[in-house]
Amino acid sequence: MSTLYITHDSFLEHDTGEWHPERADRVRAIDRVLSGETFQNLHRVEAPRATREQIVRVHDRPYFDFVERAQPTRELIPLDDGDTIMSPKSWEAALRSAGAGIQAVDEVMQGLAANAFCLVRPPGHHAEAGKACGFCLFNNAAIAALHAQAAHGAERVAVVDFDVHHGNGTQSMFWARPDCFYASTHQMPLFPGSGSIAERGEKGNIVNAPLRAGDGGEQFREAFESVILPALRRHAPDLIVVSAGFDAHRSDPLANINLVEEDYNWVTRKLIDVARERCGGRLVSLLEGGYDLTALSRSVGVHVQALLEAS
DSSP states (O other): OEEEEEEEGGGGSOOOTTTSSSSSSHHHOOOOOOTGGGTTEEEEOOOOOHHHHHHTTTHHHHHHHHHHOOOOOOEEEESSSSEEEEEETTHHHHHHHHHHHHHHHHHHHHTTTTTEEEEESSSTTTTTTTTTTTTBBOOOOHHHHHHHHHHHHSOEEEEESSSSSHHHHHHHTTTTTTTTTEEEEEEEOOOOOOOTTTTTTTTTTTEEEEEOTBHHHHHHHIIIIIHHHHHHHHOOOSSSEEEEETTTTOOTOOOBBBBHHHHHHHHHHHOOOOOHHHHOOOOEEEEOOOOHHHHHHHHHHHHHHHHHHHH
């Protein structure tokens, strides 16, 4: 078995405008790296479309219908306060972004792939059940996790999020579900304003380990070693889904955490270790944030290299 690499050309056609940090060049930069000789053993497939029923496991049906109807014919339109943009091709990209995680779960849960990385956009972890938020239309990680339960009989699933922004959407979707675990490191205070240590879910299934502006690899690793990884092991998931944001890199323009590529390599290996211990190595990673193209592509490179070495 090898590492599955899922993406689609539609992600290049989700137009957010020239000014927007979440832009198609992110996909181009990452794909250039993952097309190199180091990654020749990746098994690359195209992302399918998610179905309405797969998406409404986590999203309200009226919200799904609203996003479908909102697709413009020519112009760009905002869905929230102006940050979350739809263009004429965004609906297709959103369906395939959610579909990538579903395809990855299918292949990993069936033992057809050791693990998977999904190069997708729009990202997902800010999207709430009935609301677009923070560049996100549908919550790709939550959709993937609940698909593992519905289609493959997974009893307990986990989403681990190391994006620099807290995944308010995933947390809210998992809040009252003890079978679903969510853990996050993120800068605080910072958008979206959630993610305090006190936010623990109805059954203690939410674990937040916020970082402060200026923190770096030492504090990030300590948060994982002392808080997140022990809780993840206790949850004993049947699948780990990673909300893989790379905007905590020291070069990223949208935040003030000072991680470097080696920190992303380290955390990926730690999550692989837990996946091996608790769920037969089953791990699916989906791209979230990361807005400096060089830092993003290099960080994804070491992340995927660790997945390949584990496959």
